[in-house]
Amino acid sequence: MSETLDLLHKRRSVVALNMTEPGPTKDDLEAILRAGMRVPDHGKLSPWRFVIIEGDARLTLGRVLADVFRAGNSGIEQERVEFEAARFARAPVVVCVVSRAQEHAKIPQWEQVLSAGAVCQNMLVAASALGYASQWLTEWYAYDATVQKALGLDGGEKVAGFIYLGTAKEAPQERVRPEFDDVVQHWKDPAAS
Numbered sequence: 001m002s003e004t005l006d007l008l009h010k011r012r013s014v015v016a017l018n019m020t021e022p023g024p025t026k027d028d029l030e031a032i033l034r035a036g037m038r039v040p041d042h043g044k045l046s047p048w049r050f051v052i053i054e055g056d057a058r059l060t061l062g063r064v065l066a067d068v069f070r071a072g073n074s075g076i077e078q079e080r081v082e083f084e085a086a087r088f089a090r091a092p093v094v095v096c097v098v099s100r101a102q103e104h105a106k107i108p109q110w111e112q113v114l115s116a117g118a119v120c121q122n123m124l125v126a127a128s129a130l131g132y133a134s135q136w137l138t139e140w141y142a143y144d145a146t147v148q149k150a151l152g153l154d155g156g157e158k159v160a161g162f163i164y165l166g167t168a169k170e171a172p173q174e175r176v177r178p179e180f181d182d183v184v185q186h187w188k189d190p191a192a193s
């Protein structure tokens with residue numbers, strides 16, 4: 001089996017809480033981003049872009065999460081608020097993949113959104129190939145307008161995912177996968193039977 005196929009068959013996410021330093025080097029992060037950029041993209045629209053959250057920026061942006069969370073949950077314990085503040089700091093590097101799908105005369109928005117999903121998956125595969133832990137998360141803050149504004153999203157842009165990148169504290173266990181025959185069927189002409 002080729003190395004690539006082996007990686008695709010065995011890739012696993014590592015939950016962000018199980019990540020630690022080191023994160024990707026500058027060159028490795030660029031390689032992961034370039035893998036993300038090289039996805040099928042109907043019409044060459046690049047209907048996605050990237051926002052890198054690393055270093056102190058993780059906690060600065062985390063304060064926005066904490067403030068939004070506190071404002072929406074009166075009486076919440078301070079410990080929980082601090083958990084929100086530290087969300088991005090669970091991993092050394094977090095990349096926000098932004099979907100910027102637009103109305104287009106020929107290319108349906110749906111296809112542009114799918115392309116952003118492919119970006120996220122390519123990044124996970126590239127990170128795994130380089131030996132890094134990765135996880136694709138949205139959690140609550142991907143959908144929060146205040147957080148989106150703080151990230152610099154324009155109207156109409158959406159978070160396709162936060163790609164958390166780091167090193168696994170421990171190897172992840174295997175996860176239940178669908179049975180092949182439950183999800184794979186051959187099309188049969190209903191008129192033929």
Ligand SMILES: Cc1cc2nc3c(=O)[nH]c(=O)nc-3n(C[C@H](O)[C@H](O)[C@H](O)COP(=O)(O)O)c2cc1C
Binds near residue numbers: 011013137139160
């Ligand atoms: C768009 C998208 C958003 C996700 N958001 C979350 C999330 O917010 N929280 C979570 O626990 N898993 C989330 N996941 C699932 C994980 O990324 C991951 O798939 C899961 O932990 C299983 O690991 P695996 O990649 O090894 O199958 C999301 C997956 C996708 C595709």
